Amino acid sequence: xxxxxxxxxxxxxxxxxxxxxxxxxxxxxxxxxxxxxxxxxxxxxxxxxxxxxxxxxxxxxxxxxxxxxxxxxxxxxxxxxxxxxxxxxxxxxxxxxxxxxxxxxxxxxx
Amino acid sequence: xxxxxxxxxxxxxxxxxxxxxxxxxxxxxxxxxxxxxxxxxxxxxxxxxxxxxxxxxxxxxxxxxxxxxxxxxxxxxxxxxxxxxxxxxxxxxxxxxxxxxxxxxxxxxxxxxxxx
Numbered sequence: 001x002x003x004x005x006x007x008x009x010x011x012x013x014x015x016x017x018x019x020x021x022x023x024x025x026x027x028x029x030x031x032x033x034x035x036x037x038x039x040x041x042x043x044x045x046x047x048x049x050x051x052x053x054x055x056x057x058x059x060x061x062x063x064x065x066x067x068x069x070x071x072x073x074x075x076x077x078x079x080x081x082x083x084x085x086x087x088x089x090x091x092x093x094x095x096x097x098x099x100x101x102x103x104x105x106x107x108x109x110x
Numbered sequence: 111x112x113x114x115x116x117x118x119x120x121x122x123x124x125x126x127x128x129x130x131x132x133x134x135x136x137x138x139x140x141x142x143x144x145x146x147x148x149x150x151x152x153x154x155x156x157x158x159x160x161x162x163x164x165x166x167x168x169x170x171x172x173x174x175x176x177x178x179x180x181x182x183x184x185x186x187x188x189x190x191x192x193x194x195x196x197x198x199x200x201x202x203x204x205x206x207x208x209x210x211x212x213x214x215x216x217x218x219x220x221x222x223x224x225x226x
Contacts, residue, residue: 046155
């Protein structure tokens with residue numbers, strides 16, 4: 001199972017919106033509504049930000065939103081803040097009853 | 111609150127095995143899958159497999175088939191991940207994590223270093 005494809009880096013100024021893409025296949029992202037997004041700060045465990053494509057866990061800011069079209073899922077961060085600077089990973093359930101993570105995206109707040 | 115507390119760092123020689131534990135609290139242990147995910151320094155997240163603590167059923171990533179074993183002891187709400195035939199490329203932080211299609215809670219991570 002190959003990793004899902006994410007851009008290596010995305011940057012934006014405070015207050016701007018950015019979008020991170022996550023491209024898979026019809027056997028993972030395109031085939032199931034089980035796409036999740038995780039935020040990871042250096043030296044910390046990942047934190048769930050979005051699950052089931054577009055749902056936010058309790059306590060996650062509504063500045064984070066998710067969507068999916070075909071084999072590509074997206075995470076949008078609106079009103080970018082300094083604390084959003086981190087690595088972001090997508091994941092998807094697959095047709096093999098496994099999970100697969102994306103390659104990861106480093107978000108930089110300029 | 112949900113807590114997943116993992117065992118401490120390990121140093122192993124190539125060819126050896128390592129067994130990492132993950133003690134769960136704050137929820138019913140048998141109600142949620144446990145996943146194991148690893149991350150080498152400076153690298154991305156890599157899913158290793160899952161276990162259903164109720165049935166003991168497991169599913170492993172193809173890459174680790176034959177080398178990884180996930181088990182549990184329900185009486186102490188603890189999950190285990192054993193990786194055998196260790197090589198230097200297995201040096202990483204290993205996380206246990208609660209959830210099915212989405213992982214809602216993560217352990218603090220266990221650093222496993224493989225070095226001669």
